[in-house]
Amino acid sequence: MSDNKANHLLKEVMEIKQELGKSVVIPAHHYEMDDIVKMADFLGDSYKLAVDCAATEAEYIVFCGVMFMAEGASLLAKPHQKVLIPDKSAGCPMAEMIDAIQAEKVYSKLSNLCDREIIPIVYMNSYADMKAFCGKRGGTVCTSSNAAKIVKYFLDQGKSVFFAPDYNLGINTANQLNINKDEIVTVDKKLSFDNDSFSNSSDCKNAKMFVWDGFCHVHKVFTVDDINSFRQTYSQSRDGANSISVGEKNINVIVHPECSEEVVNASDYSGSTSMIWKTVKAGKEGSVWAVGTELRFVERMANEFKDKTVVPLRKSVCHNMSKITLAKLRDTLKSILDIKSGRIKDGIQLDEIKVAEEYKENAKKALELMIDIVESGK
Secondary structure, eight states, X not given: OOHHHHHHHHHHHHHHHHHHGGGEEOEEETTSOHHHHHHOSEEEOHHHHHHHHHHOOOSEEEOBSOHHHHHHXXXXXXXXXXXXXXXXXXXXXXXXXXXXHHXXXXXXXXXXXXXXXXXXEEESSSOHHHHHHHHHTTOEEEOTTTHHHHHHXXXXXXXXXXXXXXXXXXXXXXXXXXXXGGGEEEEOTTOOOSSTTSOOHHHHHTOSEEEEOBOOHHHHTOOHHHHHHHXXXXXXXXXXXXXXXXXXXXXXXXXXXXXOHHHHHHSSXXXXXXXXXXXXXXXXXXXXXXXXXXXXXXHHHHHHOTTSEEEESSOOOOTXXXXXXXXXXXXXXXXXXXXXXXXXXXXXXXXXXXXXHHHHHHHHHHHHHHHHHHHHTO
């Protein structure tokens, strides 16, 4: 897109947004493109966006993220609110790696093998059927920022946890809580409990965590070799034409916990998107940071924190986030404006996100329990 066209779109979106006023709010995830971020009323990771959306009173919530996030906003929305997304095809491959039918099958088998009560915990990166499955079974949702707190909440009650869909977040959370390896069981996607792809029943008997083996393609690409290469490069004194001595203590690697266990262990820091932002922001002037997460977010930090060197550990883009474009946001806002002005009938051109009735109650229960555990300090 040319600069002139982009500037025209930005101006058009701003004008429509101004005309709509407080009737519309635009939340956006950190991984969205810069033009979308510029239009956002609030920006955050999946947990912050869930909380902020639940607090807003706007009639329309135009969610700039992927489908599971918009679904979450719809579940927490008030009766008068409508949640829209500029492109319904913006999905999440990880969220598609397990559904409630699969979860029910594995949960039933695990419950027969394990001596402890098993509580299902699903990562926010999941669809409403999985959230409903958890709510129905007394479980909840978690995000990368609160996974350890949520898991610990149930372990402290003497219960075990079935964690899905991201294996890396599950295993890194278990490590954070110092859970022994022999108390963790990986659940094979084939649900094959009778062969070597799944631990035997004696392993399941006293296990504390059962972890599904899904993954995020954006974060799976990072390797320990990437980390070693970065450290080697920046331990030398080089900065283009200028010679700058960078001390070892000023060279940092920070990654998202959806990265592999090996990558997280080889890094200096690991945490949610918001934690990464705050940590790099607070870093020492002149420090160097390699960040293992989505590329656009890393580039935004590099532009924001000019007193530091911020580079991607490796270039990895979330292509589903890329589906939310300025033109599509413009079209969504124009549809709202047409409805409010009476030019078209309500609902004709809106891509409203509606969660199936069969999932609403229990999915909302799971989300609200997460917020309650985190916000109340249970």
